[in-house]
Amino acid sequence: EVQLVESGGGLVQPGGSLRLSCSASGFTFSHYTFNWVRQAPGKGLEWISSINSGSDSILYADSVKGRFTISRDNAKDSVYLQLHSLTVEDTAIYYCARKGLQLWFDYWGQGALVTVSS
Amino acid sequence: QSVVTQESSFSVSPGGTVTLTCGLSYGSVSAAYYPSWYQQIPGQAPRTLIYSTYSRSSGVPDRFSGSIIGNKAALTITGAQSEDESHYYCMLYMGGGTWVFGGGTKVTVL
Numbered sequence: 001e002v003q004l005v006e007s008g009g010g011l012v013q014p015g016g017s018l019r020l021s022c023s024a025s026g027f028t029f030s031h032y033t034f035n036w037v038r039q040a041p042g043k044g045l046e047w048i049s050s051i052n053s054g055s056d057s058i059l060y061a062d063s064v065k066g067r068f069t070i071s072r073d074n075a076k077d078s079v080y081l082q083l084h085s086l087t088v089e090d091t092a093i094y095y096c097a098r099k100g101l102q103l104w105f106d107y108w109g110q111g112a113l114v115t116v117s118s
Numbered sequence: 119q120s121v122v123t124q125e126s127s128f129s130v131s132p133g134g135t136v137t138l139t140c141g142l143s144y145g146s147v148s149a150a151y152y153p154s155w156y157q158q159i160p161g162q163a164p165r166t167l168i169y170s171t172y173s174r175s176s177g178v179p180d181r182f183s184g185s186i187i188g189n190k191a192a193l194t195i196t197g198a199q200s201e202d203e204s205h206y207y208c209m210l211y212m213g214g215g216t217w218v219f220g221g222g223t224k225v226t227v228l
Contacts, residue, residue: 035217037164044120045156045164045207045219052215059215095163103152103211104169111163 009112022096140208
């Protein structure tokens, strides 16, 4: 069974940093591209970053470029999102999503809540 | 505001049919955008319904179908059930490995 489990969320002050993790199981992790998608309270979904299997194609939405860093460890079946210079607008549930064999997201984690507040 | 446009809300009677659409603020949606649709019940993670315009994800009931209608992607629920009350998001592939979601449509079954 495919599973994606996010961790590392929490309360952080404006300007602070946090690292989210997404642990995968039930499939060959190294074959797939992964994405992070976030959802602010009461708002819609926002794609923010992706990383391919070899970590040689990394992309960010403009809203997080220069502040967030995506990475992966194929030996640990995990993908990470390092969040820096956080603002209250970054408060959201952050979902890890696997890109399917075509151009869609086939599996999603349950999400990690990041709250930026003083 | 997203460049991907969706209706904000729809109401459908149990057993009825509703069609949600997904457009682009600056042009037409075609299969080349690989439209996909996701259902999200409040408090839960998104669930994949439709990918590559028409294809249903594993386990998705056949009352959900995807298409292109005019210059928009569409998600049709035929024979709506109470458990279909949810938010629905479309996602378009914008090229270069990036995606954009629409603002979502809230569907009420009553």
